[in-house]
Amino acid sequence: MRSVQRKNFGHNQTLDPSTAYTPVDEAEVLRILNRHRDQRIRAVGSLHSWSEAVLAEEVLLDMGQLRAVELDTIDGQLVATVGAGCQISRLLDELGREGATLPSLGLITAQTIAGAISTGTHGSGRHSLSHYVLAVRIARYDKLSGKAILEEVSAGVPLEAARCSLGSLGVIVSVRIRCREQYMVQEFFREYAELSDVLAAQDAFPLQQFYLLPWNWSYIVQHRRETKERRSWHALIYRAYWHVVMDYGMHLLILFFARWNKTQSLARFSFRRIFPAFALRNWRVVDRSSSMLVMKHDAFRHIEVEMFVRRQHLDAALGYAKDVLHVAGGITSDLTPENEGRIAALGMKEDLAAIHNHYHHHYPICIRRVLPDATLISMASGDGDDWYALSFISYARPSQRAGFLQFAEFLGLSMSRMFGARPHWGKLCPHGAEELRSLYPRFNEFRAICKAMDPGRGFLNHWTEDLLD
Ligand SMILES: Cc1cc2nc3c(=O)[nH]c(=O)nc-3n(C[C@H](O)[C@H](O)[C@H](O)COP(=O)(O)OP(=O)(O)OC[C@H]3O[C@@H](n4cnc5c(N)ncnc54)[C@H](O)[C@@H]3O)c2cc1C
Known part of the structure; x- marks a missing residue:
């Protein structure tokens, strides 16, 4: 003890x-x-x-x-x-x-x-x-x-x-x-200007994930598919490249922009000119799935909010996120007319004004497809379209996260109200209990099972108590 x-x-x-x-x-x-x-x-x-x-x-x-x-x-x-x-x-x-x-x-x-x-x-x-x-x-x-x-x-x-x-x-x-x-995965990078082209490649590369580069607004795609091919002779060199260039090199530069550099125009310039060069295009490599699908993403402390939207909302949700990042970064003070209309309909104009010029985003927005789960309340639960998880990450020091937290709360709440977006249960969850429950049609079934298995409520904490009681 x-x-x-x-x-x-x-x-x-x-x-x-x-x-x-x-x-x-x-x-x-x-x-x-x-x-x-x-x-x-x-x-x-x-x-x-x-x-x-x-x-x-x-x-x-x-x-x-x-x-x-x-x-x-x-x-x-x-x-x-x-x-x-x-x-x-x-x-x-x-x-x-x-x-x-x-x-x-x-x-x-x-x-x-x-x-x-x-x-x-x-x-x-x-x-x-x-x-x-x-x-x-x-x-x-x-x-x-x-x-x-x-x-x-x-x-x-x-x-x-x-x-x-x-x-x-x-x-x-x-x-x-x-x-x-165990299976082999083939991977290579490509850059696209349009989301439709990224999604069109999905049938050929079902395991792909992609990144929307802030301030450049292009898509860097990690095309991935299962293959019967043998492990590439250069797989080890590729792993070394990932380790040195992506896991550490790119992240150290991001840390510089998140923690030390206050010149936002320099950060934006880097996202347009330097970051796209980190992903070496068309280098096709085959390696074991358990090496290829992971990275050293926990090398540096960070914080994340991740929102799940159905495929039908993906295009609009990404356009909206880009728009909000412009306002949060102080590049513009208004959203596009369509998104302004959405925000006005939600009564969130003042909340938007409150984040203006308070947060400058400094990390690629990772987008991953998740197939519908046979569960009651995982984020991808429920039949229907595939889900897409959009993650927004900040490497600011814990004491300097106020701008990100404000942005994450605004983005998370507004995306839930506009697109039925669900926040990852393990990441930042700025929503209230009622709002979270409303995102899951089978939440009451989950609640009933919790009550039956834990009648004395001994396994709750204050957060799950709010959610479940
Ligand atoms: C760097 C980083 C990268 C990440 N990447 C991804 C990713 O790619 N995809 C993704 O979906 N998520 C990702 N996450 C989120 C992470 O996978 C989840 O938050 C996960 O729940 C963490 O697992 P853990 O073992 O640390 O559990 P904890 O964070 O310790 O606990 C999570 C929950 O599980 C409960 N729990 C744990 N063990 C038990 C048990 N034995 N019995 C009952 N309840 C238990 C806890 O009470 C808590 O509610 C990432 C997180 C980090 C920090």
């Missing part, structure tokens, strides 16, 4: 529990739950979330010691049973030894499996990780005896809830997830 204050990766959340544990097995998790039956308990992973979902107010469970991995073949399907606190990086190593991998990957691998599924972590061109979850083993309290029990949730609506549950059903001790054989 330890009592320590902790900060999340972004240093925008501080956890100040009265008690903290690092249980080593399921039996210890049950003992802790029985010992703290009258207190609020929150399990966490790598604390890579920026939202208040991670806040532990009384008892904190760091699940890092539960990290066993077992790979089986069930009905011809590769299935891994993974301890809740196993980091994705370790899981990939273990699976890699058996020639297997995960069906979907985010940009980094530092998250734990339970943390990643609990907020709907996603990559590009596939469903979020939550979608592939077959069962979740959860420690919670029995309604009648009040004693801690273990339950495996593996079917029906409860499984759809458990696939992405914000820590609200109990303490996840392990996750059973569909895997697949």
